Amino acid sequence: xxxxxxxxxxxxxxxxxxxxxxxxxxxxxxxxxxxxxxxxxxxxxxxxxxxxxxxxxxxxxxxxxxxxxxxxxxxxxxxxxxxxxxxxxxxxxxxxxxxxxxxxxxxxxxxxxxxxxxxxxxxxxxxxxxxxxxxxxxxxxxxxxxxxxxxxxxxxxxxxxxxxxxxxxxxxxxxxxxxxxxxxxxxxxxxxxxxxxxxxxxxxxxxxxxxxxxxxxxxxxxxxxxxxxxxxxxxxxxxxxxxxxxxxxxxxxxxxxxxxxxxxxxxxxxxxxxxxxxxxxxxxxxxxxxxxxxxxxxxxxxxxxxxxxxxxx
Amino acid sequence: xxxxxxxxxxxxxxxxxxxxxxxxxxxxxxxxxxxxxxxxxxxxxxxxxxxxxxxxxxxxxxxxxxxxxxxxxxxxxxxxxxxxxxxxxxxxxxxxxxxxxxxxxxxxxxxxxxxxxxxxxxxxxxxxxxxxxxxxxxxxxxxxxxxxxxxxxxxxxxxxxxxxxxxxxxxxxxxxxxxxxxxxxxxxxxxxxxxxxxxxxxxxxxxxxxxxxxxxxxxxxxxxxxxxxxxxxxxxxxxxxxxxxxxxxxxxxxxxxxxxxxxxxxxxxxxxxxxxxxxxxxxxxxxxxxxxxxxxxxxxxxxxxxxxxxxxxxxxxxxxxxx
Numbered sequence: 001x002x003x004x005x006x007x008x009x010x011x012x013x014x015x016x017x018x019x020x021x022x023x024x025x026x027x028x029x030x031x032x033x034x035x036x037x038x039x040x041x042x043x044x045x046x047x048x049x050x051x052x053x054x055x056x057x058x059x060x061x062x063x064x065x066x067x068x069x070x071x072x073x074x075x076x077x078x079x080x081x082x083x084x085x086x087x088x089x090x091x092x093x094x095x096x097x098x099x100x101x102x103x104x105x106x107x108x109x110x111x112x113x114x115x116x117x118x119x120x121x122x123x124x125x126x127x128x129x130x131x132x133x134x135x136x137x138x139x140x141x142x143x144x145x146x147x148x149x150x151x152x153x154x155x156x157x158x159x160x161x162x163x164x165x166x167x168x169x170x171x172x173x174x175x176x177x178x179x180x181x182x183x184x185x186x187x188x189x190x191x192x193x194x195x196x197x198x199x200x201x202x203x204x205x206x207x208x209x210x211x212x213x214x215x216x217x218x219x220x221x222x223x224x225x226x227x228x229x230x231x232x233x234x235x236x237x238x239x240x241x242x243x244x245x246x247x248x249x250x251x252x253x254x255x256x257x258x259x260x261x262x263x264x265x266x267x268x269x270x271x272x273x274x275x276x277x278x279x280x281x282x283x284x285x286x287x288x289x290x291x292x293x294x295x296x297x298x299x300x301x302x303x304x305x306x307x308x309x310x311x312x313x
Numbered sequence: 314x315x316x317x318x319x320x321x322x323x324x325x326x327x328x329x330x331x332x333x334x335x336x337x338x339x340x341x342x343x344x345x346x347x348x349x350x351x352x353x354x355x356x357x358x359x360x361x362x363x364x365x366x367x368x369x370x371x372x373x374x375x376x377x378x379x380x381x382x383x384x385x386x387x388x389x390x391x392x393x394x395x396x397x398x399x400x401x402x403x404x405x406x407x408x409x410x411x412x413x414x415x416x417x418x419x420x421x422x423x424x425x426x427x428x429x430x431x432x433x434x435x436x437x438x439x440x441x442x443x444x445x446x447x448x449x450x451x452x453x454x455x456x457x458x459x460x461x462x463x464x465x466x467x468x469x470x471x472x473x474x475x476x477x478x479x480x481x482x483x484x485x486x487x488x489x490x491x492x493x494x495x496x497x498x499x500x501x502x503x504x505x506x507x508x509x510x511x512x513x514x515x516x517x518x519x520x521x522x523x524x525x526x527x528x529x530x531x532x533x534x535x536x537x538x539x540x541x542x543x544x545x546x547x548x549x550x551x552x553x554x555x556x557x558x559x560x561x562x563x564x565x566x567x568x569x570x571x572x573x574x575x576x577x578x579x580x581x582x583x584x585x586x587x588x589x590x591x592x593x594x595x596x597x598x599x600x601x602x603x604x605x606x607x608x609x610x611x612x613x614x615x616x617x618x619x620x621x622x623x624x625x626x627x628x629x630x631x632x633x634x635x636x
Contacts, residue, residue: 142331145612158339284472291467
């Protein structure tokens with residue numbers, strides 16, 4: 001008993017009383033060090049505010065109300081005309097703001113689907129190994145063997161407008177499913193490789209020796225140690241989702257029941273020849289700024305969260 | 314190596330099978346009556362029956378036991394939708410009334426003639442740009458190129474295509490707006506799509522290769538080469554280049570099958586009659602056989618490309634042994 005206690009500091013010994021800082025907090029502080037990263041965080045925050053504002057019922061009327069003539073030029077007269085009007089005279093500016101809501105909802109929900117599938121399969125394959133690992137490899141090879149856009153397209157096409165098991169699914173849910181279920185491979189591979197490395201480390205062996213069950217090891221010991229990968233992937237995945245929505249909209253498989261950036265760009269196909277540039281410019285800029293911020297944020301997150309990269313620099 | 318190759322080829326069988334199964338399930342069980350959506354609202358019942366027969370969806374889904382009993386042969390039981398798909402017995406395209414394979418044969422070269430130049434130019438420029446960035450690491454030029462790459466990655470490709478089409482073809486009239494011609498005359502129409510897609514795809518690749526090259530620059534062999542007096546260009550072009558071949562191969566060889574698929578939006582927007590625009594059109598027209606065939610063809614060729622990647626590894630890096 002005394003031998004075991006000897007390793008611990010004696011009750012009277014001076015130990016630092018300050019609370020040790022949690023690694024998450026440390027990472028957050030590291031993240032906020034650079035001005036560029038703070039800017040990116042602010043931009044993403046602004047988009048979130050815009051998206052939140054678009055959830056109010058006021059916006060539902062603003063996007064359908066006729067604000068002026070068809071294809072009215074942008075003017076500073078009133079907010080509704082800041083970006084001109086579309087073919088039906090509806091305000092492009094309000095529709096753009098509404099698009100932020102659609103894009104962010106889409107990105108978050110698709111990521112949730114994708115991360116849930118990717119993390120679960122990755123952790124299981126990496127930790128359990130054996131036939132589970134083989135099944136997961138087979139699954140992601142299958143998904144990977146068809147080009148991403150083709151797969152998402154097939155899913156969106158197959159799910160479009162069909163009640164599944166008697167359940168009517170909304171166009172947004174179709175897009176979320178088709179993007180989420182086709183994009184988990186990269187994360188799954190990353191996490192599988194990382195878990196395979198971690199499961200042989202001493203702290204996992206120690207936990208096993210203490211009699212900790214496999215579920216608890218997975219959720220309490222392994223998952224927190226691969227979670228930084230999830231966060232980094234999330235910010236980069238969101239970029240892909242916002243861009244993929246444009247692609248699906250162009251193929252007529254997008255969100256058909258509400259304005260989205262993809263649909264606005266798709267509409268602009270014919271408008272540009274008539275000199276109507278504001279719808280395209282607005283939607284493109286909105287996507288550009290969000291994706292730029294998320295891209296840079298993804299890099300910053302990698303620097304802040306990945307300990308190996310930290311040591312190298 | 315041979316046993317490895319055989320194992321890999323065997324491994325592609327379950328993968329291709331599962332892709333077939335997955336696509337089949339998606340199209341057959343989830344999507345509603347494709348004949349109805351193809352025929353439109355005005356179709357009579359007789360039309361629908363005829364269309365179903367042409368699409369091959371009047372057959373049972375898994376096994377045709379009734380047919381087997383009638384004809385008395387066991388083989389007839391496999392005359393079902395699933396086995397048609399599995400054995401690549403596809404019905405002909407609904408819209409073109411032509412077998413899907415011959416359709417692909419006429420469309421694939423068109424896609425390839427756009428995508429191949431794009432692929433070569435893009436790869437060359439990306440590698441040159443990334444080597445240049447690595448050489449000038451941390452200086453203004455490197456920062457500017459890296460930043461431009463991120464900018465390019467953030468703009469939706471579709472917007473770039475549209476603006477380029479409007480600016481280059483409509484406003485300045487440097488190129489024809491869209492279209493295609495047979496034979497060598499197509500060069501005229503190819504220029505703008507090639508240019509625009511190279512611009513669009515520069516960003517991601519350059520950034521990726523830059524990271525790869527920078528990682529290699531810290532390696533011991535680079536220091537050794539420097540100390541024995543190898544010049545900068547010698548280090549970059551022979552020592553480093555040889556070692557970054559593996560990530561380059563990983564990225565490029567698997568992209569080879571997509572050269573035949575073409576770019577969906579590019580071909581659609583510039584009206585290039587390639588596989589990409591055929592696919593988009595087939596989706597719009599509910600031309601199910603075409604969509605299925607393209608999906609399978611892509612998955613099989615992707616598996617082949619993976620195999621090819623492994624073989625290329627051994628050529629690029631003699632240390633790699635396939636076991």
